[in-house]
Amino acid sequence: MNGFGALLRLRARRDALQVTIWTLAMVLLAYGSSVGVTENFGTLQERTSLLSLAIANPVILLFRGLPSGTDEGAFIVFLVLPFLAMLAALMAAFLAVRHTRAEEESGRAELVAATPAGRWVPFAATLVHGVLACVVVGAGGALGLLASGLEVTGSLVTGAAIALTGVVFLAIGLLAAQLFYSARAANSVTVSVLIGTFLVGGVGNALGTPDDTLTRMTSSGLAWVSPFVWAENSRPFADDDPWPLLLAAAIAASLVLGALALQASRDVGAGVLAARPARAEASPLLSGPVGLVARLSAGALVAWAIGAAVVGALSTSLAAVVQDVASDNPAVEAILQRLAAEGSMDQGLIVTLFVMVGVLAACFGVQTVQRARQEETHGTAESALGTPVGRVRWLSAFLVVAVVGIIVIAGAAVAGAATALAVTGGEESLVTDALLVGTGQAVAAMVFTALTAIVFALAPRLTIPLGWALVLVAGCLALFGSIFGIDDDIVALSPFAAIPVPGTDGVDQNGLVWLVVAAIVGAAASLTFMRRRELAAGG
Numbered sequence: 442m443n444g445f446g447a448l449l450r451l452r453a454r455r456d457a458l459q460v461t462i463w464t465l466a467m468v469l470l471a472y473g474s475s476v477g478v479t480e481n482f483g484t485l486q487e488r489t490s491l492l493s494l495a496i497a498n499p500v501i502l503l504f505r506g507l508p509s510g511t512d513e514g515a516f517i518v519f520l521v522l523p524f525l526a527m528l529a530a531l532m533a534a535f536l537a538v539r540h541t542r543a544e545e546e547s548g549r550a551e552l553v554a555a556t557p558a559g560r561w562v563p564f565a566a567t568l569v570h571g572v573l574a575c576v577v578v579g580a581g582g583a584l585g586l587l588a589s590g591l592e593v594t595g596s597l598v599t600g601a602a603i604a605l606t607g608v609v610f611l612a613i614g615l616l617a618a619q620l621f622y623s624a625r626a627a628n629s630v631t632v633s634v635l636i637g638t639f640l641v642g643g644v645g646n647a648l649g650t651p652d653d654t655l656t657r658m659t660s661s662g663l664a665w666v667s668p669f670v671w672a673e674n675s676r677p678f679a680d681d682d683p684w685p686l687l688l689a690a691a692i693a694a695s696l697v698l699g700a701l702a703l704q705a706s707r708d709v710g711a712g713v714l715a716a717r718p719a720r721a722e723a724s725p726l727l728s729g730p731v732g733l734v735a736r737l738s739a740g741a742l743v744a745w746a747i748g749a750a751v752v753g754a755l756s757t758s759l760a761a762v763v764q765d766v767a768s769d770n771p772a773v774e775a776i777l778q779r780l781a782a783e784g785s786m787d788q789g790l791i792v793t794l795f796v797m798v799g800v801l802a803a804c805f806g807v808q809t810v811q812r813a814r815q816e817e818t819h820g821t822a823e824s825a826l827g828t829p830v831g832r833v834r835w836l837s838a839f840l841v842v843a844v845v846g847i848i849v850i851a852g853a854a855v856a857g858a859a860t861a862l863a864v865t866g867g868e869e870s871l872v873t874d875a876l877l878v879g880t881g882q883a884v885a886a887m888v889f890t891a892l893t894a895i896v897f898a899l900a901p902r903l904t905i906p907l908g909w910a911l912v913l914v915a916g917c918l919a920l921f922g923s924i925f926g927i928d929d930d931i932v933a934l935s936p937f938a939a940i941p942v943p944g945t946d947g948v949d950q951n952g953l954v955w956l957v958v959a960a961i962v963g964a965a966a967s968l969t970f971m972r973r974r975e976l977a978a979g980g
Contacts, residue, residue, distance in 0.1 A: 471585025514678025529607030537614025579604025595678030612696035642667030730838035753857030799882030806890030881940025891963025898970035
């Protein structure tokens, strides 16, 4: 016996709670989205109006999906499928790295390789386990749509699209685990690919061709490099086309074969891309805890900052795309004229896209604080605390690096927006708007950093799941709350939606003061709580 069944059961048992949570979240989001959209866009006229608006305004296509008609099911999928597919992708990517590269880092993979299982059986068990997890999550999405009363075929195609998007990123995670020497690097690269392909898919859809009715869009060639667009082009409840999903399956299989080939050529514990050789002597930067945390977080910061710069550039350059679309379609031009009468479309693009900047900055802040938990469980925190560095100063280092990184990420987005304006010759006043909104989103990201630090101090085992959950829920409220008909007072509970907003009549400060207070009080509370607990290596 090679132990395949035992390893598969072990993975299923380790991930049982996480997969269950992901699946329940998928069911609830799919069902809630369907019910909310039905209640708020129940008539053909309402759906037609929003689809026309989406085709006229590319920012909506960035965060929604590919319009496929006014049928109720197709309209719901247009609004929620990319987000549901992203959830499955995140789950699958983290699962792949957790059971491959992370196992090698901990030394467990070497012990398993010394048994009859060898090196290949654990990989196969991870692959099968990951595919089954994606199928379960996809089935959850289909079940949520079916429970809301939508037809069977479209629901099943939606579930398959969700599942296969997850499988593609499972394969990307497996490949990244072969390339890089640490789980941290593999996860960072995989998430960067996820965010990059999501944005490229949205831009590719925005550059696509609308039909004469302004209710259906054909993706441009650029969009087809994105797994999210493969899912969207299956067009559930409209065409129910399986061919884009077969493309996703074929690409995933190719990536898995590539990962297998790389595994055959490297040693256990090593990455195909070798770690940079360390200096013979430590730099002065590593003489204190802040420098050490900064060194550990540098790679992630660069990745998040690049993503933010791209989003910032899009926020001030997409207006030109809108005008190009309008010049080719008089109906779109008429819609844009109505939009301009209600306010500045350029300012609206900045406010909407900078929500993603806030999410990216919050992810870095949360990830940095979570690194403190990882240092604790890996036992490396003990070495730092064995020096004159105390627990409060140690956690303070993570908070300082998180705050500085958030400012850098928001600054990169503003710089990207300013650069795009300089290239396109846009209004210089929009730089001020981008700076205002970017500052607000940076403060919002600091709130999540402080909350995660509080969780780390009070309930360390919940640091990673609860930290990501807070960002996820708040991001959903800010991006999808109005679409799903959620009350504005509830949407305003999301820090991402409580930032200052520029308008034609001035600046609406919203909840900026409260965000600043929450960030400061939260950080202080986390340091106070940290005085009262002991760090437990392996805890």
